[in-house]
Amino acid sequence: MTKVxxxxxxxxxxxxxxxxxxxxxxxxxLVAEVLEELDVLGESIGVAPVGCSVFAYDYFNxxxxxxxxxxxxxxxxxxKRVHPDKVVFTYQGDGDLASxxxxxIVHAAARGEKITTIFVNNAIYGMTGGQMAPTTLVGQKxxxxxxxxxxxxxxxxxxxxxxxxxLDGAKFVERVSVHNAAEVRKAKKAIKKAFExxxxxxxxxxxxxxxxxxxxxxxTPVEALKWLEDNMIPYYPLGNLCxxxxxx
Amino acid sequence: MAKSKGAVTFNEDRCKGCELCTxxxxxxxxxxxxxxxxxxxxxxxTVSDMDKCIGCANCATICxxxxxxxxxxxxx
Amino acid sequence: xxxxxxxxxxxxxxxAIKAGCKYFFGYPITPQNELPEYMARELPNIGGVFLQAExxxxxxxxxxxxxxxxxxxxxxxxxxxxxxxxxxxxxIAGAELPCVIVxxxxxxxxxxxxxxxxxxxxxxTRGGGNGDYRHLVYAPxxxxxxxxLLMEAFDVAEQYRNPVMxxxxxxxxxxxxxxxxxEPKKRPIAPKTWSTDGTKGERKPNIINSLYIDxxxxxxxxxxxxxxxxxxxxNETRYENYNVKDADVVVVAYGTTSRVVKNAIAKCEExxxxxGLIRPITLWPFPDKAFEEITDRTKGILTVExxxxxxxxxxxxxxxxRKPVHFYGRTGGMVPIPDAIVEEIKKISGGVK
Numbered sequence: 001m002t003k004v005x006x007x008x009x010x011x012x013x014x015x016x017x018x019x020x021x022x023x024x025x026x027x028x029x030l031v032a033e034v035l036e037e038l039d040v041l042g043e044s045i046g047v048a049p050v051g052c053s054v055f056a057y058d059y060f061n062x063x064x065x066x067x068x069x070x071x072x073x074x075x076x077x078x079x080k081r082v083h084p085d086k087v088v089f090t091y092q093g094d095g096d097l098a099s100x101x102x103x104x105i106v107h108a109a110a111r112g113e114k115i116t117t118i119f120v121n122n123a124i125y126g127m128t129g130g131q132m133a134p135t136t137l138v139g140q141k142x143x144x145x146x147x148x149x150x151x152x153x154x155x156x157x158x159x160x161x162x163x164x165x166x167l168d169g170a171k172f173v174e175r176v177s178v179h180n181a182a183e184v185r186k187a188k189k190a191i192k193k194a195f196e197x198x199x200x201x202x203x204x205x206x207x208x209x210x211x212x213x214x215x216x217x218x219x220t221p222v223e224a225l226k227w228l229e230d231n232m233i234p235y236y237p238l239g240n241l242c243x244x245x246x247x248x
Numbered sequence: 249m250a251k252s253k254g255a256v257t258f259n260e261d262r263c264k265g266c267e268l269c270t271x272x273x274x275x276x277x278x279x280x281x282x283x284x285x286x287x288x289x290x291x292x293x294t295v296s297d298m299d300k301c302i303g304c305a306n307c308a309t310i311c312x313x314x315x316x317x318x319x320x321x322x323x324x
Numbered sequence: 325x326x327x328x329x330x331x332x333x334x335x336x337x338x339x340a341i342k343a344g345c346k347y348f349f350g351y352p353i354t355p356q357n358e359l360p361e362y363m364a365r366e367l368p369n370i371g372g373v374f375l376q377a378e379x380x381x382x383x384x385x386x387x388x389x390x391x392x393x394x395x396x397x398x399x400x401x402x403x404x405x406x407x408x409x410x411x412x413x414x415x416i417a418g419a420e421l422p423c424v425i426v427x428x429x430x431x432x433x434x435x436x437x438x439x440x441x442x443x444x445x446x447x448x449t450r451g452g453g454n455g456d457y458r459h460l461v462y463a464p465x466x467x468x469x470x471x472x473l474l475m476e477a478f479d480v481a482e483q484y485r486n487p488v489m490x491x492x493x494x495x496x497x498x499x500x501x502x503x504x505x506x507e508p509k510k511r512p513i514a515p516k517t518w519s520t521d522g523t524k525g526e527r528k529p530n531i532i533n534s535l536y537i538d539x540x541x542x543x544x545x546x547x548x549x550x551x552x553x554x555x556x557x558x559n560e561t562r563y564e565n566y567n568v569k570d571a572d573v574v575v576v577a578y579g580t581t582s583r584v585v586k587n588a589i590a591k592c593e594e595x596x597x598x599x600g601l602i603r604p605i606t607l608w609p610f611p612d613k614a615f616e617e618i619t620d621r622t623k624g625i626l627t628v629e630x631x632x633x634x635x636x637x638x639x640x641x642x643x644x645x646r647k648p649v650h651f652y653g654r655t656g657g658m659v660p661i662p663d664a665i666v667e668e669i670k671k672i673s674g675g676v677k
Binding site: 024026214 | 254264266267268270271290309310311312313316319321
Binding site: 012041042043044045047054057058060061062063064065066067068071074075076077078079081082083086103104106107 | 347
């Protein structure tokens with residue numbers, strides 16, 4: 001028997017604190033596997049956000065910095081400008097990236113900062129207990145949108161990937177999902193491409209990963225995958241929006 | 249077509265009983281072990297009939313907690 | 325070494341580069357603009373990086389990243405811009421990162437004005453950010469002193485692994501005075517084995533972080549920081565005392581205001597009134613010891629600030645009721661003139677004919 005799947009060296013031994021079925025765990029593993037496969041763990045510096053994945057600095061087996069809420073792209077900019085030859089990435093949730101950190105992500109992309117951003121979109125604030133996020137869908141309930149998000153009151157969710165793809169500095173923009181095994185494999189390919197592009201120094205890369213939040217969606221982990229497929233994908237279509245060969 | 253033969257092992261104490269792995273097995277052998285409680289107090293996932301396993305690693309791919317390792321031998 | 329006539333903001337840039345600073349992240353705001361402009365011209369010539377951030381918030385977080393990656397790095401701004409950086413400064417102190425932050429103070433509050441002021445004293449010394457943290461605050465009075473303190477600030481930041489602020493005011497930033505660049509004294513600075521520059525597979529990952537979710541761990545961490553601040557208080561407090569012993573009145577003033585006060589003192593001496601000056605050079609740690617030189621003969625203390633009175637709190641703490649403390653100040657960008665100060669002094673010394 002040859003081993004075809006085992007825990008990647010890109011992750012530390014620390015078990016994840018995430019809720020049962022939370023797909024943060026899958027996405028962490030994909031990033032870690034890619035860093036291991038590209039053999040850059042020793043050259044990588046990651047930046048963790050504030051949110052459920054704040055403890056990413058304990059999970060990724062490479063140098064890490066913990067950024068203030070929303071500021072990971074700025075922290076990563078500081079690191080990359082000091083170490084242009086290192087692999088620098090941010091791992092951020094939707095509250096961190098699309099709400100308080102919107103200016104930072106837009107300008108990192110506009111500057112063509114040679115970093116890779118893994119943007120986990122689960123349409124809710126997880127760590128703080130289920131509040132409405134910029135990506136919460138219209139009609140979706142959240143603790144701060146108890147009657148369902150009302151567009152006339154709280155506006156419409158932001159399609160970050162489409163927004164960033166308009167910026168010339170963004171050289172790789174793709175939205176993927178992890179709601180079944182096939183999509184998880186596709187997500188890994190996109191993450192690998194984004195990091196390979198950074199190694200070539202092409203410019204800013206981001207992979208938006210649709211992800212679940214069973215606890216705050218009030219669903220079982222399995223139901224949450226289904227909810228994602230039925231509700232999020234229609235509003236956040238999967239696919240590549242921009243690759244170095246030019247805007248798709 | 250070369251038939252592949254596989255086997256999976258579960259690091260049971262890391263499992264949180266989320267059941268995602270039970271939804272992706274092409275031969276439907278991944279189930280929750282209701283007779284057992286792990287250190288976290290969850291029923292860990294397990295395999296009911298290892299002989300049927302083809303080593304496709306779907307279960308390990310969807311597992312959020314790196315519980316599952318997969319081995320495979322390709323019979324010519 | 326030959327002196328060169330330089331504008332304050334540019335002298336700061338030149339001093340920083342001479343001190344080995346290679347990274348500057350900033351944002352436009354009057355009256356400090358010439359500093360980022362200088363760095364934009366000069367840093368690329370020495371293999372450094374100047375980057376204009378999208379906001380002061382982004383700039384201080386770029387400093388966090390660069391400092392965490394092991395670089396000698398600085399930022400500068402003015403009053404409202406420094407207010408935006410306060411969270412970042414708290415994170416930098418919490419994560420124990422060295423960096424230098426320059427505040428060229430302007431009138432406030434709010435958008436305020438662009439003329440010189442000292443109304444950020446509380447912000448600088450009480451910490452505008454969250455949590456128990458402190459950082460050194462140098463308050464130079466001349467461009468030469470600004471250059472000297474700025475160069476030393478990088479070493480002090482690395483010795484204590486803490487942010488260091490150099491606080492000037494619009495005049496320090498905009499004035500031109502002759503300066504020379506001298507090597508600061510050698511300091512014990514440990515190699516940055518903690519920085520995130522890639523493990524290269526040779527060490528455990530380094531983590532730059534200020535989160536301690538376990539309260540006991542956070543308390544232990546904060547107490548370690550507190551010991552560091554006590555060390556700073558012990559070793560880094562600086563002040564200039566002039567004529568304090570047996571003075572009729574002792575004036576307390578810092579930065580460019582202290583130079584106006586020196587003119588007032590000269591005038592009083594012509595009239596036979598002996599006036600002392602305590603000039604804090606570090607606003608934090610505040611030089612309490614300086615006040616021990618005040619003798620019984622002194623009738624009172626006059627604190628002069630370009631604000632409505634903020635440093636006066638620390639003066640009262642330092643003198644601890646031994647002498648009456650009076651205040652005179654201009655604010656909003658107005659600068660006190662010597663005659664006005666002489667008049668205030670005479671009210672206390674009773675010398676008014």
